[in-house]
Amino acid sequence: MSTFLGMPAMRAGRGPSPDAAPGTLGGVGRPEDPLHWGATFPDAAKAALENEQLRRNLGNATRTIRTKRARVVGEVPDWEALRDAGSAIKADVLARLPELLETLERNVTARGGVVHWARDAAEANRIVADLVRAKETDEVVKVKSMATQEIGLNEALAEEGIAAVETDLAELIVQLADDMPSHILVPAIHRNRTEIRDIFLERMADAPPDLTDVPRELAMAARAHLRRKFLSAKVAISGANFAVADTGTLAVVESEGNGRMCLTLPETLITVMGIEKLVPTFDDLEVFLQLLPRSSTGERMNPYTSMWTGVTPGDGPQEFHLVLLDNGRTKVLADEAGRSALHCIRCSACLNVCPVYERVGGHAYGSVYPGPIGAILTPQLTGEKSDLPYASTLCGACYEVCPVKIDIPSILVELRAREVALAGSAPDAGDRVWKAAMKAASFAMADGDRFRRAARVPRALRAISRHGVIKRLPFPGSLWTRSRDLPEPPKQTFRDWWAEREDER
Amino acid sequence: MRIALAATCIADAMFPQAPKAVVTLLERLGHEVVFPPAQACCGQMHVNTGYLAEAVPVVRNHVRTFAPVADGEWDAVVVPSGSCTGSIRHQQRMVLEGAGLPAEARAATAVAERTYELSELLVDVLGVTDVGAWFPHRVTYHPTCHSLRMLGVGDKPERLLRAVEGLELVPLEQAEGCCGFGGTFSLKNADTSAAMLDDKVANVVETGAEVLTAGDWSCLMHIGGGLSRAGTGVRPMHLGEILASTREAPVHPADREEVSR
Ligand code: SF4
Numbered sequence: 001m002s003t004f005l006g007m008p009a010m011r012a013g014r015g016p017s018p019d020a021a022p023g024t025l026g027g028v029g030r031p032e033d034p035l036h037w038g039a040t041f042p043d044a045a046k047a048a049l050e051n052e053q054l055r056r057n058l059g060n061a062t063r064t065i066r067t068k069r070a071r072v073v074g075e076v077p078d079w080e081a082l083r084d085a086g087s088a089i090k091a092d093v094l095a096r097l098p099e100l101l102e103t104l105e106r107n108v109t110a111r112g113g114v115v116h117w118a119r120d121a122a123e124a125n126r127i128v129a130d131l132v133r134a135k136e137t138d139e140v141v142k143v144k145s146m147a148t149q150e151i152g153l154n155e156a157l158a159e160e161g162i163a164a165v166e167t168d169l170a171e172l173i174v175q176l177a178d179d180m181p182s183h184i185l186v187p188a189i190h191r192n193r194t195e196i197r198d199i200f201l202e203r204m205a206d207a208p209p210d211l212t213d214v215p216r217e218l219a220m221a222a223r224a225h226l227r228r229k230f231l232s233a234k235v236a237i238s239g240a241n242f243a244v245a246d247t248g249t250l251a252v253v254e255s256e257g258n259g260r261m262c263l264t265l266p267e268t269l270i271t272v273m274g275i276e277k278l279v280p281t282f283d284d285l286e287v288f289l290q291l292l293p294r295s296s297t298g299e300r301m302n303p304y305t306s307m308w309t310g311v312t313p314g315d316g317p318q319e320f321h322l323v324l325l326d327n328g329r330t331k332v333l334a335d336e337a338g339r340s341a342l343h344c345i346r347c348s349a350c351l352n353v354c355p356v357y358e359r360v361g362g363h364a365y366g367s368v369y370p371g372p373i374g375a376i377l378t379p380q381l382t383g384e385k386s387d388l389p390y391a392s393t394l395c396g397a398c399y400e401v402c403p404v405k406i407d408i409p410s411i412l413v414e415l416r417a418r419e420v421a422l423a424g425s426a427p428d429a430g431d432r433v434w435k436a437a438m439k440a441a442s443f444a445m446a447d448g449d450r451f452r453r454a455a456r457v458p459r460a461l462r463a464i465s466r467h468g469v470i471k472r473l474p475f476p477g478s479l480w481t482r483s484r485d486l487p488e489p490p491k492q493t494f495r496d497w498w499a500e501r502e503d504e505r
Numbered sequence: 506m507r508i509a510l511a512a513t514c515i516a517d518a519m520f521p522q523a524p525k526a527v528v529t530l531l532e533r534l535g536h537e538v539v540f541p542p543a544q545a546c547c548g549q550m551h552v553n554t555g556y557l558a559e560a561v562p563v564v565r566n567h568v569r570t571f572a573p574v575a576d577g578e579w580d581a582v583v584v585p586s587g588s589c590t591g592s593i594r595h596q597q598r599m600v601l602e603g604a605g606l607p608a609e610a611r612a613a614t615a616v617a618e619r620t621y622e623l624s625e626l627l628v629d630v631l632g633v634t635d636v637g638a639w640f641p642h643r644v645t646y647h648p649t650c651h652s653l654r655m656l657g658v659g660d661k662p663e664r665l666l667r668a669v670e671g672l673e674l675v676p677l678e679q680a681e682g683c684c685g686f687g688g689t690f691s692l693k694n695a696d697t698s699a700a701m702l703d704d705k706v707a708n709v710v711e712t713g714a715e716v717l718t719a720g721d722w723s724c725l726m727h728i729g730g731g732l733s734r735a736g737t738g739v740r741p742m743h744l745g746e747i748l749a750s751t752r753e754a755p756v757h758p759a760d761r762e763e764v765s766r
Contacts, residue, residue, distance in 0.1 A: 046696040055700070355683045359700045391694065393687025393701075394553060396654035413596075416555030438556040444545070445514060446562035448570070451545035455518035469733050479692045483699035484730030487519070494512050494521035498528075498540045 026195070027179025028363050034152045034180070035378055038366035041387045045360040054190055058361050061189055065352045068298025069401070076294065085287045087405040090343035093278050094333060100245040100278050101324065107248030111310020113320040121151035124272060124325050128153060128237065129160045131270055131321055137162075137234045143252060143259040144168035145239025146346055147272045147325055149181060149368045153237070164237065165229050167258040169222050176203040182362030182370065185296050185348040190361050193218065226258060236262035236317070240273040241345070242288060243322075246281045249309045250322070253292060253302045263306045269317035275324050276333075276342040288345060291403035295347035328381035337414040341376045343404040350398035350408060356391055365391065372398035376411045385422045389415035433476075448495075456496070458489035465489075506580040506631070507537045509571060511593075511620070513586045513722070514546035516743075520722040523585045526749035526756070527623060530636060531583070533751070539579060543570040547584075549592035552600060554689045561604045564597045568613045575615035581630055582620040585745050586721045587652030588688075590622040595655060622652060623745050624661040624720060634664045639752045641671030645714035646744075647705070647728065649721040650683050662720055662744055669747060678708045686727035698727075706731040709739055716758050720744045 031037030038044050048054060073079055093100060105115045118124035132140055140157070142148065142164050154164040154175070166175040170188040174181050177199045181187030188196070193213035200207040200221055206228075207221050238259065242251040250271055252259050263269060279285060293302040311320050333339055351357045351371030362370035365388060367378040372392060379386035389412050398408040423431040444454040464470055465488035473481045480486060492500075508531055512524035528538045547567050551560035574582050584590045594617045601610035627633055646666060652658045666674050685691065685701025705728055709717050717732065717739055719725050729741030740758040750756035 042694050042696065045694060049696055049700050355685070355701055356694075356697055359697055387693075389555070390690065391697075393650070393683050393685060393690045393698075395650035395683035395687070397650075397681075397683070400654055413553060413555070416553070417557045418555075420555040420557075434554070435556075438551060438554065438559045442551060442556070442559035442563055445548075446545065446566045448541075448543035448545055448566075451514065451517075452542075455514070458518055471734075476692060479695045480730070482695060483734065484702065484727065485733040486730060487726070487733070489519055490521050492521065494517040494524045495540070495542060497521055497525065499542070 027174070027177045029180075030152075030155055030178060031180065034150055034368045036367060036382050036384065036386075037180075038363065041364060041366070041391045044364040044366060045356075045391075048360045048364045053192065054361055055359060057192055058189065058358055061186070062352045062358045065298055069295060069349060069352065072294045072298050072300055075300075076290070082287060082291055083403055083405050086291050086345075086403055087340075087343060089279060089284050089287060090404050091340070093280065094276065094339060094342055097275065097278070097333065100280060101275060103245040104243055104248060104278060105324075107246065108310060108320075108322050109248075111248050113248065113310040113322055116321060116323045118272075118323055118325050118327070120327050124151050124323055124327070125153055125156035127321075127323050128270055128272065129157055129162065131268070132157065132162050132235050133160065135235050135268055139163045139165060139229070139233060140235040140237055141229050141233040141262045141266065142166050142171075143236065143238035143254070143262045144171045144187075145237070145272065146184060146368060147239045147274050148237060150274075151272070151325065151327060153272065165226075165233075167226050167229065167262055168254070169219065169256060169258075172222055172226070173199055176200070180363060181368060183348060183351060184346050184369070184371070184373070185351075190363065226261075230258075230261045230265055233262075233266050235268045235270065236266040237270045237272065238262060240271050240277055241292070242285060243273060243278050244280075244282050244285065245278050247309055249282065249307050251285065251305065251307045253289070254304045254306075255297060255299075255302055257304050260304050260306050263308060264316050266317055268319040268321070269308075270321045270323065272323045272325055275326055275329050292345055292347050295345075295349040295401065295403040328383065331383060332377075332380045335380065338376065338380050338411050340406050341373070341380055341411060343406050344373050344377065345404060346373075347403055349401040349403065353397040353401050354392075355395060355397065356393065372408045372412075373406070376406075376408055376415060379415055379419075385419065387419075389419055452493070452495055455493040459491065459493075461486075461489050462491070507539060507578075508626070509539045509541055509574055509579040509582045511544055511547070511567075511571065511582055511584045511589070512540065513584060513589045515726070516585060516722045519726065520743070523722050523743035523745050526743065526745040527583060527585050529749040529754075530745060533749075534631065534633065534636060536631075541570050541573075547589045547592045548597065548600065549589055550688055552592065552596045557600060557603060560600050561606075564600045564613070565606075565609060567593070568597060568601070568609055568616055571616045571620070572612055574619045575612065580619075581626060582616065583623060583626045584620060585623045585743060586723070587622050587649050587656055587658065588721055588723060590620060590625075591651040591655035593617050593620050622656055622658060622720060624652075624658050624665055625656070627665060627748075628661045635668035636665065636748050638669040638748045638750055639671050639755065640669050640747050640750045642715045642758060643673045643675060643713065644716045644718055644747065645675045645677045645709060645712040646680070647677060647684065647709075647717060647719045647724065648680055649719050649724045652720050653681060658720070662718075665744065665748060666718070669750075670752075672747070675712045675714050677712055679704070680708075682708075684724050684728050686724050688723070691727060702727060702731040706735055706737065710735070710737050714739060716740050716742050716747070718742050718744050718747055 173188040183189040197213040357371040375388040394409045469485040516523045548560040548563040597613040684705040685698040691698040725741040732739045
């Protein structure tokens, strides 16, 4: 699903970033691994924070959608019960995933579809490329899909000489700019209108030369561009929001109608879907089709819901392939603590309420999955050491809004413990400092007598305080005093005061 | 009632005015306060940073120290911090279970069940919202994330504040937005933390309040540090400090250290 949310009005005169590499339009480029790229989170965040325009864009966009979401969620009297139901269905799916996947395969096959299994990105890309090549075409249209972003399908197809055209407006903007999405739902949230006009003028061959940055004009230009693609494409590639095991039905929900064009016009449809996107029965969709649009776009219902079951002679695509993607998911499934990350229905509500995401934007996370869900999903999928579990204050806003009740803060804490364990095997200088500090603090904080002595230590800092505050501390205290004062430590700790008082009695 | 005080490590060492105020307040309300000196810290920092092994001895010490509440020696434990209460309630059992200490994990649950954040203790356990306080100042309230979402204290702190004679409570824009402290987050992601702090400081200044209050000194240390750096003159004060203030023994926002008694 996508909306126009990603096109904030421009305040300052800023087009594509002036320090962008030549030949690009200020995007981050297309990385080797879409799940893990770029600088460390703190460094990437620092760079993003320096971009005032980006911060304003993000602040406005996330505030707007937060307010909208809160309003439409407030209208539903049984919202909490719906969340419980969504969570319970997902837990059930994960508990019997192999069985349900086989049921799905059976039902898709029975209705004339073909099911393929892909263990990783390379396998999935290979399967799709072979299917497209068999159709003897060099251009395919695409419905916005996180799964194909995750495996870098477009780049893999390009290597085979196949052009994959994104048809979601925001996704098209990202693709034309050679950029990466910075939001699950609004991939071009980091762009403003003027940047979009520049991108169209430079990269979209049939853009009108007198194009302005009025949203309607931009949309019309994209529409004319895409219409030609829809009408000529023989193959479409989509993701799936849901797959119903019992009936073999696939579902995509969206706002622009481009998805429906892709799903109905071409002769062949290839759907790439993460294996966790299942629901057991058709009735279960009732729950998710209420939870998803309100959580994601703040709408009561999404404008387009497309469902298809195998093939229907004489109507729609006559060939249907379903690629079931693992790419690390069974590994996540095996982890009891982190498993519920697979409940995610990619609504992006957690991104929009996250105070960290709001400040730094999506690219800082260095993954196609940014924000709170990205911070728990990405490290689990890659299994690599990561600083993403620390990219949160544990404020809990994400858990509060998640329509399927993923306890993101608790999973973050679990993953931090995993990071500490990973750091133990090959520690760098920073890891050693943290470990030593935590050990020392543990020693001092595990005993009242030891703590009594430790608690008196800050008192020594009174020597450097002026007018009741400390403005500068040496490293690592400088990390604090760089942007905040520290109040002067007290002359007497609480426990010393208490002891004195007891003595006086 | 006999109420044991868990002062929290940060307030004990850095902001003794908060636990002192709790003592003043509860004694004024006719209760007996006990301070078990073996206490040190609840283990939150270690757990939240991922150092579970290092958290174990800290958590064990907390549970051992406050175990008497489970046997009825005290009626309740009070903590002047939402996040420490959250850690006691939602993390300690998990840490001890993970360390293979099921009996201590059960003891942790028993302690947690009788442990309350200050506004919870006052409103839910002691049944008072008007504590007889007097504090003739303009105050704004920041609902800290853990009080708000981990504990769900709701509007209890505001109800307590509204009952304070002379106090003018002014609403804070984007009140529920995190201030950016997040414990070690403020060091590990110092720049992002500072960006969040900037917005919080701007919103606090916008209220025109003299005093910013909250139920947690860790967040107040962070926001207060920002308020001070920006030269705003707005004073951070713990909820308990305001509630401890009376006509007879007023607490002035400018006197940081001494809660008169
Ligand atoms: S984690 Fe929850 S809130 Fe975030 S995108 Fe997934 S379903 Fe939505």
